[in-house]
Amino acid sequence: MNSFEPRDPDFESRVRASFARQDFMVTLGAEMVHLAPGEVDLAADFKESLRQQHGFFHAGVTSSIADSAAGYAALSLFPPGFGVLTSEFKINLLNPAMGPRLIAKGRVLKPGKLLCVCRSDVYGGAECATHVATGLFTMVAREGLDD
Amino acid sequence: MNSFEPRDPDFESRVRASFARQDFMVTLGAEMVHLAPGEVDLAADFKESLRQQHGFFHAGVTSSIADSAAGYAALSLFPPGFGVLTSEFKINLLNPAMGPRLIAKGRVLKPGKLLCVCRSDVYGGAECATHVATGLFTMVAREGLDD
């Protein structure tokens, strides 16, 4: 795996403060369970309000936590004064997203001044041993965006 | 645009019943505002619980309603006894997803016995005139899946 040098020594407090402002992550019950330069894991427990029609986590939940994990992995490497926006992503849903818990592991593949490409893998099922989804994300660093 | 012949004369009640079972769409406040063979529009009003860190709709909300709109557009063309699962999707976020309302327009591009390719476009901002996102979705028809 890659190892990255953060350009902001305060990256940790900045990432956590921004994540705390994502009301939608509160709605999903997501919490940040790992943070390192270029790496963020988010986890969410199963609840009825997140279900699709067959009783699994909705694909939108899976992709939402995958997206935020990737976005904060990217933000952890941005210099101070730059915020993060998702430009695009693609996700393959490999197995039904079953509880009791989903964990999304966002990792930076290619950091850049303007664009940052990340991968995010989501695991679920018993002991989070099932590979539920894998995705690729392009994140944009936007100067002056308050993150 | 394409015009499609549904293989299930009861497609409308089947699609609406399945949508009503997606608890996550209730969580998002999404409602089905258009349904025709191969076409579904979903709309969701802005609320604080759907925000990302800059105050816009979270990209996960945008992609979730885009995904469900595409999935139900596909399901409307499936024969009785087949359910729908998202296999994969890709979405480009074109403009910040601002309220007061998002509308996702799911359309079938290529129906098939096993796979159905759809496009979904999301609009927001004043009078829903801003093109917020565009995505491509592959939906799978699964026999015996209760939809």
Add this chain to the structure above:
Amino acid sequence: MNSFEPRDPDFESRVRASFARQDFMVTLGAEMVHLAPGEVDLAADFKESLRQQHGFFHAGVTSSIADSAAGYAALSLFPPGFGVLTSEFKINLLNPAMGPRLIAKGRVLKPGKLLCVCRSDVYGGAECATHVATGLFTMVAREGLDD
């Protein structure tokens, strides 16, 4: 459809000169059959050297002309002194890519200073009436890149 104002009055000669330097397009036998601000169509005739194992155009040919059509649609809107690079793309292959000819229609969906999102649709079969593929592309404007 959108209509765009080019930022370079000489966009046409610049796009054609750059296309002429893409040796790989010569290898494919691709020619530019339409050029307007934000719009480029490329066409390629079937030949044995472009086949996959079942005798159709290889998916790589379909995606290559879709990519170049999208890239030159983007370049047509860039200011002088900026070159174009593909950042990422996604393509769905809707029908077998049969000859006698493929035509790829690249269109700008969202122009931007740094990023330009495009769609590209490829048609083939008799009278190019079959929708062979549809894709979404993110193009980057890079200053100082000689295009």
Add this chain to the structure above:
Amino acid sequence: MNSFEPRDPDFESRVRASFARQDFMVTLGAEMVHLAPGEVDLAADFKESLRQQHGFFHAGVTSSIADSAAGYAALSLFPPGFGVLTSEFKINLLNPAMGPRLIAKGRVLKPGKLLCVCRSDVYGGAECATHVATGLFTMVAREGLDD
């Protein structure tokens, strides 16, 4: 990494015979340099006929060998009598695709009876140490398709 059990004891000769029929891979000068169940590597040397306008490998070349590597990784796990078609793919171009050689490593992530999800990573530059591209591919198993 995953390890897979092939369902066709003759998978190796079948994969190599199909690859030999892909005229487009001959056009690119691609050769198969690794084959194991669920794993195929393809390599192509730089030549002028594969260039884009700045002198690098064209993105279409990168994605073409990534696609064939993924497709043959999938085919290696199919039962006899099933051929392979690319349903869709997405690729992020991480660094300029420089020679002297590109190598694409296709790996099966999720095998299935009908769909097979693969990843393909492409490396180039000195000693193929630069990560040029990463992509996700959905391959379809089609019965009766002669591969």
